Amino acid sequence: MTNVFTKELLVSALKGALASVTEHFDELNALDAATGDGDHGTAIEATLKAALESAEQPGSLADTLSNVAMGIMSATGGSTSSLNGSFYMGLSSGATSDSLDPASTVKMYESGLAMMGSMTNAKVGDKTMMDAMIPAVEAMTTTIAANVDASLADVFNAAAAAAQSGAEKTKDYVAKFGRARNLGDRSRGSQDAGATSLALVFKAFADAVANA
Amino acid sequence: MVMKKFMNDPQRVTNELLEGYALCYPDRVKLVSEKIVVRATPKSKDKVAIVTLGGAGHEPALSGFVGEGMLDASVVGDIFAAPGAPKIVEALRLFKDNAGIILVVLNHEGDQRNASMALMMAEKEGIKVSKIVTAEDIAPGADAPRSERRGLGGCIPLIKVIGAAAEKGMSVDEILAVGERFNERMATLAVTLKVATHPQAGQEIGALADDQMEIGMGQHGEGGGNGPELMQSADWVAETMIKKLLYAIKAKAGEKLCLIINGSGATTLMEMFIVFRKAYAVAKEAGLEIVASKCDELLTVQEAAGFQMFVGIFDDETLALYNAPSDAPYWVNR
Numbered sequence: 001m002t003n004v005f006t007k008e009l010l011v012s013a014l015k016g017a018l019a020s021v022t023e024h025f026d027e028l029n030a031l032d033a034a035t036g037d038g039d040h041g042t043a044i045e046a047t048l049k050a051a052l053e054s055a056e057q058p059g060s061l062a063d064t065l066s067n068v069a070m071g072i073m074s075a076t077g078g079s080t081s082s083l084n085g086s087f088y089m090g091l092s093s094g095a096t097s098d099s100l101d102p103a104s105t106v107k108m109y110e111s112g113l114a115m116m117g118s119m120t121n122a123k124v125g126d127k128t129m130m131d132a133m134i135p136a137v138e139a140m141t142t143t144i145a146a147n148v149d150a151s152l153a154d155v156f157n158a159a160a161a162a163a164q165s166g167a168e169k170t171k172d173y174v175a176k177f178g179r180a181r182n183l184g185d186r187s188r189g190s191q192d193a194g195a196t197s198l199a200l201v202f203k204a205f206a207d208a209v210a211n212a
Numbered sequence: 213m214v215m216k217k218f219m220n221d222p223q224r225v226t227n228e229l230l231e232g233y234a235l236c237y238p239d240r241v242k243l244v245s246e247k248i249v250v251r252a253t254p255k256s257k258d259k260v261a262i263v264t265l266g267g268a269g270h271e272p273a274l275s276g277f278v279g280e281g282m283l284d285a286s287v288v289g290d291i292f293a294a295p296g297a298p299k300i301v302e303a304l305r306l307f308k309d310n311a312g313i314i315l316v317v318l319n320h321e322g323d324q325r326n327a328s329m330a331l332m333m334a335e336k337e338g339i340k341v342s343k344i345v346t347a348e349d350i351a352p353g354a355d356a357p358r359s360e361r362r363g364l365g366g367c368i369p370l371i372k373v374i375g376a377a378a379e380k381g382m383s384v385d386e387i388l389a390v391g392e393r394f395n396e397r398m399a400t401l402a403v404t405l406k407v408a409t410h411p412q413a414g415q416e417i418g419a420l421a422d423d424q425m426e427i428g429m430g431q432h433g434e435g436g437g438n439g440p441e442l443m444q445s446a447d448w449v450a451e452t453m454i455k456k457l458l459y460a461i462k463a464k465a466g467e468k469l470c471l472i473i474n475g476s477g478a479t480t481l482m483e484m485f486i487v488f489r490k491a492y493a494v495a496k497e498a499g500l501e502i503v504a505s506k507c508d509e510l511l512t513v514q515e516a517a518g519f520q521m522f523v524g525i526f527d528d529e530t531l532a533l534y535n536a537p538s539d540a541p542y543w544v545n546r
Contacts, residue, residue, distance in 0.1 A: 029413050029415065030415070033410075033413070033415045033416075033417065036417075036432075038410045038413040038415040038416075038417055039291070039292070039293070039410060039412060039413045041413075042412055042413060043293065070298060072296075073296040073297045073298050073326075073329065074296055074298045074299065075296070076290075076293075076296055077267070077289035077290050077293040077294045077295045077296045077299075077322065077326065078267070078289065078290070078292075078293030078294055078322040079293075079294070079320075079321040079322035079325060080322075081293075081294070081296045081297070081322070081325075081326055082296070082297055082325045082326045082328070082329040083325065085296075085297065085329065086329065119325055119328070119329065120325070177321060186439065
């Protein structure tokens with residue numbers, strides 16, 4: 001159990017996230033095929049591979065997060081490339097030191113979410129990855145606001161739970177963005193692949209905090 | 213059904229198809245930095261460069277239209293996926309000393325977002341880029357806002373028009389003005405009989421029963437809102453589609469029309485001609501003068517069966533630009 005967010009934590013969390021996404025590879029592709037073009041597993045695996053490779057290069061936490069953003073955008077394309085890239089760019093500008101306490105970690109994630117907002121107008125209920133991202137970061141904010149002494153584990157456990165429940169709720173939503181939007185009502189019933197994989201990533205970060 | 217395609221490593225399809233393409237037309241195009249297709253002989257720097265971006269798997273679009281009188285570069289993503297922003301910036305840098313750069317972006321989530329990020333990054337480097345967005349799919353309704361319409365094959369005739377304008381030495385503002393004039397008066401509608409298989413995931417994209425078709429399906433098999441309906445005759449489909457299209461562009465008797473039937477991959481030229489025949493008749497009856505036409509595969513979706521019907525209204529200037537010479541591997545005008 002660690003109580004600080006560091007570059008080492010980032011690397012071990014990304015390793016866990018990559019392993020988890022690889023394990024759910026076919027499931028993610030199948031979820032995406034229901035409303036999109038069936039390649040989300042492929043895309044998110046490539047994203048995390050690029051993220052991990054960049055994270056393992058030397059540099060401060062802020063530089064590392066910026067390299068992760070560029071690494072993701074260089075290695076991947078499609079609609080998630082610049083969204084994920086902007087998230088890590090936002091994390092980078094929010095990383096005020098190489099060892100962040102829980103409150104500063106939450107601030108960093110708020111900065112990541114804000115940067116994503118400049119790339120997408122998607123809100124909760126639009127059936128996108130933001131259905132997991134927004135509640136996850138909000139849960140982090142709420143956790144630290146309710147208890148200034150909340151641990152890093154509390155913060156990431158809350159985020160992982162909120163991301164998971166946010167992803168599950170996408171089953172009931174009609175897609176408003178991306179290719180799935182064109183299906184209208186027919187997009188209801190299937191869980192959004194991007195929200196699903198993001199929930200796996202938050203779970204991996206929570207596990208990495210617990211195991212560090 | 214098991215996917216049957218001539219491929220090697222699924223993760224290398226984009227690289228290998230681009231390598232093959234560049235080897236096939238070495239007098240006109242070359243491949244730089246793995247995913248950027250440029251002209252074999254660049255145009256002079258005192259002219260505006262026209263650049264576009266988009267996923268692979270739609271051949272010959274969009275790289276097939278790199279060449280004199282059309283594109284200067286095409287930045288290619290993976291199958292059906294826009295290229296990442298850094299790759300787009302790399303392509304824009306090649307033209308930083310030109311009289312200007314215009315980036316043609318099809319209205320799809322990924323294309324738009326990566327283009328926006330690339331424009332932000334280019335601006336930081338002091339590279340000024342203008343953007344022209346195509347969003348001419350009328351499946352969401354003739355009066356749907358542009359933000360809700362997809363960019364389909366209409367980008368290609370548009371590229372023909374603005375590419376010729378750039379070749380003539382027109383300024384960025386002049387090219388944008390002429391481009392937007394054509395953009396405003398063009399529309400596309402797609403119909404699908406059989407969906408495509410994603411060459412990397414191996415899964416079918418979307419679903420259609422044997423006796424069904426779907427008017428309005430996008431170029432990746434995504435639905436068009438109305439849903440599948442029972443298969444109909446060529447005449448019925450052609451008449452239904454051309455009427456919607458002419459209504460959408462507010463075509464008036466006496467105007468000059470461009471009519472293109474673009475095959476999706478598995479639809480034969482035989483079928484395209486049969487469809488064209490009826491669409492032509494309906495347009496002529498509506499008093500339009502069909503001054504430019506094509507039945508061809510310009511933008512495909514793997515082995516999807518179906519076609520996109522494109523219409524555009526010309527004025528004298530856009531018609532002259534459309535008819536100007538070009539020498540791209542998949543669009544040669546003499």
